[in-house]
Amino acid sequence: MSLAEIKDSYAEYADWIHRFDWLAHLVTGRYRRTRFGDVDGKILDVACGTGTNFRYLPETVELVGIDISPEMLARAEDRLTELDTDGTLLQMDAQNLDFADDSFDAVISSLSTCTFPDPVAALREMSRVCKPEGTIRLVEHGRSDVRPIASYQEWRTDAHYAQTGCRWDQRPRDVVAEAGLTVQDTTTGLFGMITTFEIDPDGGDG
């Protein structure tokens, strides 16, 4: 799907995703809490969607969220109000971030690389805008390591992609490796469908 098609698709799904936010917390909350709960300073949430990650961040962070979809960003704005917290939300393409190099102490992103037309470009952008001494944290979903689930995903991959623009049989570790990023820590859960990462933007050189 093109970026414009993805934007249209999320315009259609924004309300539904917002309404089923409780399900996202139920299924992925603990992975978000573990990966994002200790970030500090100026934080960028790339493809922040309806703001599902916001409640897992420490209250002290200076939050910036970007997304391509204005409808998703409107729900994220509601989320900030609900949580009585501050943040700056901007419409932007993750593959071409409009920030200077080394702008953020931490860059976080969840359930996003499956949807970016060019996930490698987006990961390289995350690395560029993160300070060398900072951290990149991801919670991604992909192909299960349980055979019957993976077979179902394979069978439905094209239909799922056509409907949502999501490559749900992707292998997040391969995508991160292709971007040339240095993984400090990674975990899997939910039958292998969730992979989390702590990435060193400096590649261990700093």
Ligand SMILES: C[S@@+](CC[C@H](N)C(=O)[O-])C[C@H]1O[C@@H](n2cnc3c(N)ncnc32)[C@H](O)[C@@H]1O
């Ligand atoms: C599955 S949702 C995940 C949202 C949120 N991060 C979460 O964990 O619930 C994927 C999000 O990626 C956004 N997105 C897709 N392509 C994008 C791009 N190129 N730049 C910025 N956002 C993008 C969509 O608008 C959508 O909000």
